[in-house]
Amino acid sequence: xxxxxxxxxxxPLIGSVPVPADKSIAHRALLLAGLAxxxxxxxxxxxxxxxxxxxxALRALGVxxxxxxxxxxxxxxxxxxxxxxxxxxxxxxxxxxTMRLLAGVLVAQRFATRLVGGASLSRRPMERVAKPLRLRxxxxxxxxDPRKIGEITAPLEIGPLPAPHVLSSIEYELPVPCDQVKSAxxxxxxxxxxxxxxxxxxxxxxxxxxxxxxxxxxxxxxxAVVRLDAARFSxxxxxxxxxxxxxxxxxxxxxxxxxxVPGSRVTARRxxxxxxxxxxxxxxxxxDSGVAVEIKGDALGEPTGDLHAASAAxxxxxxxxxxxxxxxxxLPILLGLGARARGVTEVLDAGALRAHxxxxxxxxxxxxxxxxxxxxxxxxxxxxxxxPDRPLDAADVDSRGDHRxxxxxxxxxxxxxxxxxxxxxxxxxxxxxxxxGTLRALGARIDVESAAAA
Numbered sequence: 068x069x070x071x072x073x074x075x076x077x078x079p080l081i082g083s084v085p086v087p088a089d090k091s092i093a094h095r096a097l098l099l100a101g102l103a104x105x106x107x108x109x110x111x112x113x114x115x116x117x118x119x120x121x122x123x124a125l126r127a128l129g130v131x132x133x134x135x136x137x138x139x140x141x142x143x144x145x146x147x148x149x150x151x152x153x154x155x156x157x158x159x160x161x162x163x164x165t166m167r168l169l170a171g172v173l174v175a176q177r178f179a180t181r182l183v184g185g186a187s188l189s190r191r192p193m194e195r196v197a198k199p200l201r202l203r204x205x206x207x208x209x210x211x212d213p214r215k216i217g218e219i220t221a222p223l224e225i226g227p228l229p230a231p232h233v234l235s236s237i238e239y240e241l242p243v244p245c246d247q248v249k250s251a252x253x254x255x256x257x258x259x260x261x262x263x264x265x266x267x268x269x270x271x272x273x274x275x276x277x278x279x280x281x282x283x284x285x286x287x288x289x290x291a292v293v294r295l296d297a298a299r300f301s302x303x304x305x306x307x308x309x310x311x312x313x314x315x316x317x318x319x320x321x322x323x324x325x326x327x328v329p330g331s332r333v334t335a336r337r338x339x340x341x342x343x344x345x346x347x348x349x350x351x352x353x354x355d356s357g358v359a360v361e362i363k364g365d366a367l368g369e370p371t372g373d374l375h376a377a378s379a380a381x382x383x384x385x386x387x388x389x390x391x392x393x394x395x396x397x398l399p400i401l402l403g404l405g406a407r408a409r410g411v412t413e414v415l416d417a418g419a420l421r422a423h424x425x426x427x428x429x430x431x432x433x434x435x436x437x438x439x440x441x442x443x444x445x446x447x448x449x450x451x452x453x454x455p456d457r458p459l460d461a462a463d464v465d466s467r468g469d470h471r472x473x474x475x476x477x478x479x480x481x482x483x484x485x486x487x488x489x490x491x492x493x494x495x496x497x498x499x500x501x502x503x504g505t506l507r508a509l510g511a512r513i514d515v516e517s518a519a520a521a
Contacts, residue, residue, distance in 0.1 A: 068493035071473075071503065072514040073480030075458065079330030079378070080509040084321065086313035087499050088112050089339045091274050092369060093311045094164045095250070097121045099278060101130040102172065102257075103144035105306030112138040112311075113500045117162035124169055127153040144306055147257060152178035156222065159184045161424060161497060164247055166221060167196045171251030173225045174205030175234055175258035182223040187424045187468060189221045195241075196248045197223070200255060203237040203263075204228070236261025236297070243419070244392050246272035249293065253279065253286070256295040257304075263295040269389045272344045277368035282307060312339030312371040316396040316471075317499045319347055322358055323400050324478045324506065325376035327407045333509060335374045337363070342370075346386075346393030350401055354381040354408060383410030383453055391416045391448075396471065402431050403475040406440050407482055408453040415448035424494070425467035434476050437462035438483070461485035470497040477502075481511060 088111035098121060100107035111118070122140075126132055129151035131143035145151075150172070159165040159182055166182050170193075173180045183189075189210075197207045197219060206226055209219030228234070234255055241248060244267045253275050256263030270291045279286045285299035318335035325333035340348075340362060351358045357379030362372035383405055386394060391414065394401065398414050405412025420427040432444040435451050439460030442451040461483045466473035473492045480487030492515075495502050503513050 068491045070516045071477055071489040071492045072516055073477050073483070073487045073489065074512040075483050075485065076328040076481040076511065078510050080325055080328050080333050080511060081331065082509045083334040083336060084505050084508060085112065085336050086317040086321065086338060087115060087501070088118070088311040089314040090115065090117060090316070090498055091164065091246070091272060091344070092339060093118050094121050094168060095274055095278050096309055096311055096367070097125065097140070097142070098168055098172070099282065099304060100142035100144055100307070101125040101128070102147050103282070103304040103306045104146045105144055107142045107144060107306040108308045109140045109142065110138060110310045111140065115500055116160055116497045117165065120158070120160040120162040120165045124157045124159065124165060127157050144304075146303065150176060153180060156181040156183045159188060159221070161185045161188050163188060163191050166193070166223065167247040167251050168254060170196050170200060170207060170223060170225060171254035174200045174207055174255055175228055177227050177230060179224070179226045182221060182225065184221045191220065191422060192218050193221060193223060194219045195245060196251050199237065199239045199248065199252055202239065203234045203255065203259065204232060205234060205255065234259040236263065238264040240266040241268070244269050244271035246274070250275040253293070253295050256297060257284070257300065259297045261297055263297070265293050267291045269392055270343055271392065272341065274341065274369070277341070281368045307367065309367050312366050312369050313337050314498065315339055315345060315347060318374055319397045319400045320474045320478055320499070320502070321505065321509070322351070322374055322376040323404045324481060324509075324511070326356055326379045326381060326404060327478070327482050329378050331376070331378045333376045335376070337371050338374050340370045340372050344393055346390045347397040347401065349390060350384055350386050350394055354384040354404070355379070356381045380455060381408045383408045383412040385413045387415040387448070395419060399427055399431050399471045399475045400478065402435065402449060402451055403479050405451045405453055406435060406438065406459065406479060407455050409455050411450060411452050413448065413450045415445065418447040423469065425469035425472060427469060427472060430467045430469060430472045431475070434462075434464050434472060434479070437464050438479055458482060458484040461487055463488045464490065466491045466494055468494050470494045470499070474499065474502060477506070477513065
């Protein structure tokens, strides 16, 4: 896997750039296009590894996918009941979204499926999605997790659902907010004989609800309760044409880089601004950051716009509760921004960070320490004392195979006293394949070096 050598910024970062398609929205658009009736056209820019996993899964289930030009997909939907049995296990790579969303569809099929994944995905918890799907009549089993009683991990064995049985109605309360579990339940509800009610402690990302509503499915939300009424569902989803909004989580790294490099002015174009996952923008506002939002339109119910970022002297912030949930993917780079802020930045109520590709709390404590920063790791978060007035130490950082950790370390390297090495940086392609090229286009100096040469 390649390493990145990030040199301290020699000049401001200047420019207007696109960002990759929103991962969460793209996963759902691809999957719903595969379940729709007719030809859908999806424009989503450079595809990351996780999106490729979803596309490959659709192909394995008999869905026709064409790529007439880079970043453009034409998907010939199989319809809700037109999927076919795969020839072998479906490899979800490192994508938890692919595995959990597919589970909600596959439990309703008359054939059996085996979902497998890479090493990191095979350690991630899956009982949270398996349990409610079993409660509505689906068959889904996994490998017992020796680390926790009652937990399962991939590989998942799903189905078949024998005829004439169908999935039942369900009222389910999620113990913790989780948009992927909620989405799996709603997708399974398209096949059920009664309503699907899901209640959360707080509202998680609502991409699935917005998209299903835009496609005519009977979905209603009141606060943290969402209902899909199968009795009012036609049984078919129409094909659609969409430009997937840019990923706010990817834009966050460019926004942070612009703020820590003096004199910078960077615009991230056509970014998704869904309020259920835009906690980042509220945190940046509270930290007195130099970020402005320009709303410009919408796509399948998702608001979009541009983010304009300039260098700033942010102050430390505190992120917890519902706000931490709505900024969960951006917390690593928010901690990175806190490294250059005045005062202390604290993240709490974020224990979910320990169950990603890496334990992101432990990984970020290691990264921040490598840059010479004082930080305190806690069970559900992290505290870092900023160093705004002098360069960070040049660092040698292990990404631990986590794309967000790797990109955060690369951004911090721009504020280093010398070159910073980010090891095992190939994982960045998971969510931001053109990350290095984008930063170079803005004026950063980053070298890519094979690990063998390190």
